[in-house]
Structures are given as structure tokens and as C-alpha cells.
Amino acid sequence: MFKKMLASIGIGGASVDTQLVDNRLQPGQIFHATIVIKGGDVAQQISGLDLALLTKIKVSGDNENYFKNHQLASWRLTESFEIKAGEIREIPFAGKLHPETPFTLLPVRNNQCQVWLQTGVDIDTALDPNDVDALDIQPTPVAEHVLNAMDSLGYVLFKADVEQGFLNTRAFSSTSGCYQELEFKPRSMGYNAVREVEVSLVCEAEQTHVLVELDRGFRGDGYQYFTLSNEASFGQVLEAFKANIR
Template sequence: MVFKKMLGAFGVGGPSVDTVLSNPNTRPGLMLGGQVNLTGGSHDVEIDHITVGLVTRVEMDGAGEEYDALVEFHRVHVSGSLHLRAGQHLSLPLQVPMPWETPVTSLYGQPLHGMTMGLRTEVAVRGAVDKGDLDPVYVHPLPVQERILEAFGRLGFQFKGADLERGHISGVHQSLPFYQEVEYYAAPQYAHGINEVELTFVAAERGVDIVLEFDKRGGLFTGGHDSYGRYHAAHADADSVDWAAQVDTWVRQALDQYQGLRANHGYGQPAYGQPAHGYGAPGGYPPPQQSGYGHAAYGQHGGGHYEDHHERRGPGMGAMAAGVVGGAALGFAGGMVAEEVFDSFGGDEDEGGDDEG
């Protein structure tokens, strides 16, 4: 999608900017390429610099209420000072390395309901800044992330929604100022013990941390409460693990742990499971420093797991289109068409109070 916009900061007769991405579909850790096209207006201008930034919507807490804010979390320098003559056409190459923790916004060729992301072009001249162009970006999951998402669908979990929460996850190395939550309604075979599951990926070059939050069902005399599991997967594990069986093990371990805590009246006491398996077959991604999964931690209740967290209620890139029907069968359905995804940014691209990660 291409947006050609006059740069209002330069006044009437000023230049226009048109950012064109070679392919708006990408994955964490890949390079997003394209070019920034400038067209001179009716008079010469001196441009101080041109940058692009990845922006997305993040759920924030403030003054006792929740609200969404447009946050820039990654910025790349495109050009320094340059002289743009009247009527001149100038194309500048663009290369944006996608952070490993970039949240997933598309799955099986469809937008992930609740997620939006764009690349915003900023042009500055003599102290005036114009956020002149905003183009949608579609972030598809890494292979190991995709296999785990598929596993939840195959087990019967129904996708509820996804969002970004401001804050950091305790005990997990995290560089971005937010994390993504993918929410599911419990599959029938687990519905006796849990209501919902929230899945968080924190990816890095050598693997992916997986954090699961289980919203428990309360008994007759006991209220429901959350518990957590934390795991690690190497990128090379994507095609060497039965992920449906692995996710089933994680969920049943959480249920068993919860039942043990109830029996012993040990609410709020952390308990730890054993490592899941020793995976680590060679693959196309860099191997982990320690292959296989880390220890699974259960029973970490309350707000100590997520920092700055609000109180909550209780296949390949070339085959994305072919996966739409399969995605619906696995519990996913596209909530918005491409234009609606981008329109959800509204007029916020003109606001000046964005955070920069």
C-alpha cells in the first residue's frame, strides 16, 4: 500500500513523500526493505534528516484507567541533511532490521485481530518535523512461534484476541517496553480447571521464551486465580517437536500443580517442574547456547510475574494465503481486512506524544 502525502510542515507548494516497501510482509529478525521517494515542490528546501519508525498500539495504564496509545518502538536513520530542488525526484534506499521481539500481527495470511503496525516516515527541515507517510507492516510468526500457535488450535483452544501490554515480564530478558498477549478460551478437555490461557512470546536470536498465564476456575469455596508457566524453545526445534503434545503437557502440568496446591492449601507458594525435553536438532537458525527447554515454573501467582501490569479480568511466507482456511479451523479468524487494520491507527499518526523504545 502506498500513501503519497504532501508535507504540511513545509507549507503550500512544499515537497511530498512516498515510502514504498518492497514487501510489507516480514518476520522478527528479518530486514524490511524499500525506498523513500521525495518529490520537490514549487521551491527548493533544505532537509535536515529523514527517519522511519515502527509504530503500534499499546494498552497503557494511567490515572486509574486504561487507554490505547500509539507507540514508536524502533527507529532507523534514512538520510542526513540534503538539498531538494523544486520538482526534483529523489529515491533513498530503506533497510529496517526488525527487532526479534516485534509482535506478531498476521497469521495464515490474515490480520491478527487486535494488532496493528505501521512504518512511519518522518522528514525534518530547519526544526520543523512532518510525519509524512505511514505504511502498514504485516509481521508473521517465526517458525517455532507458528508451530506453537498451531498446536493451541489443534488442541481445541479458541482464539479470543491479542493485544500489547506496557511493561516488562519479571525474570525474562526483554528489550521492548511492551509484550504481546495472545488470548485463548480453554479447550473443552481443560475447561474443568481453566477459563482462559494467555500466551506471550519473547523472541531473541537464539530462541524464544514462552510464558503462559492460566486463568483458573474457582471452586465452591475458593476463588479463581492465575498461575504461570515459563519455557524456552530453540529456533531449531520448530520442526523436530510434536508441539500439540508439548502444549498439552504444559497445560496438564499446570492443572496438576494447581490441584496439588489446592489439596495442600498452598496458594501463593511457587513450585517448579522439571525440564520438558532435550531438544536442539540443527536447523536454519543459530543454535541456542543451551539446547532444549528451560525449567517450567508453575504457581507464580499475583502481580509479581508481570511488572507494571494492570489488573486483568478474569508456513512459509509464500503460502500465507493458502493457510487461511486452515487458520480458521485451528481457532483463528481474521478480524479485519487490510484497509481496516490500517484505518485503526486513526489520526494518531499526527500526535506528538509517542514513546520511543
């Protein structure tokens, strides 16, 4: 009876561990994992098992900005079952990352981008054990071309974050409820030059949409948007950015 009471407040109860085959992924990629549930000191009824893909987003408040967790995707892994004391149960799983999952492996010191998987166990009358696994999200090949194109045009990536909201243009719209901003500054500043460039990418299976915000000093701000094939070469990406950053 005492062990059951302790398990009900999370002491000596069941635990969960998600074991990823590889935590280095790209947006839209399929990942594989094994979810390991270990029974505690007593048998417990588990109401369900869920896995969620999360990122941290910046929210613009009335007085100041703040960060909160944002769910990009979720999966129901199991329905109700009982885990016996000391039992080990393994559940194989394959899921697909949201195509707009933010990149986290970026060549920038001020990188505020985080992505992780969180596994939660719903246990009747008990605290929810959970497991958090950080993901390293690599830029796609066309996103790598974008970074290299900006470098070739004389811009340095100085900040990356994820913001709340949707990107909407006449040609495309985002769907995840957040968007990543890659902020670039020129290596040298000329008269009437572009002072800052913010680039956001909306990745899809066959193409990548690009929204560019330009801070052009005396000429004012401006927006450009265009779409790149995911098969585009570096030269094609470079020419697209040359045509739209001016």
C-alpha cells in the same frame, strides 16, 4: 515569495514516500525499501530524514485503559540537505525489524495488533511531511506451532493485543517496552478446568521464550515459562504446552 510562505505551512512543499519491496515480514527479518523525496514548488532545506517502526500498545491508566503509539526501532536515513523545486531524490534502505515486533496476521477476529513504518522529514520552518506504511507481520514457524498446539489442546484464540511493559522471569526478559498477549479460551469448560490461557512470546534469533498465564478457576491463577528452539518441531512444541498447561 508566496510559494515559499505556502511551503512553510505544508502547502506545495516537499513530500516523502517509502516504497517497500515487501510489506509481509516476520519479526527480526531484514526489509528493503526506497524512500522517494519529491521537491515541492520551491527549494527547501531538509534537516534530516528518519524512519521509525511503530506499534499500538494498551496502557493501563488509573481509571481506564487507553492506547498509544510505541516506537520499537528507528533509523536516521540522511542528514541535512536541500531538495530543489520539482527534484526527485531516491534513497535505498535496508533495515531489520525488532525481534519482538508483534504479529499482526493472526487467526482471530478481535485483533488489536498493528505495526507500521513511519517516515518523517524535518524541514526547517515547515510542517513535517510524513508517510505511513502498514506492515503485515507473520508468525514465525515456531509461533505457528504454538498456535496449532493450542488448537490441538482444545483452545481457541479469541483476542490479541499489545500491552505496555516488560516481561521478566528468572530465565529471560523482554526488551522492547511492550509485549503481545494471545488470549485463548477452551472450547468446552470442565470442572476446575483452565478457564483462560494468555500466551506471550519473546522472539530471539535462535530461540523463542514463552510465558503462559493460566486462569484456573478454583485453583487460582498461575504462571509457567519455558524456552523453545526456533528449530523445534510441532510435536516438541505440543509436548511443551501439554506439560505447562494443567
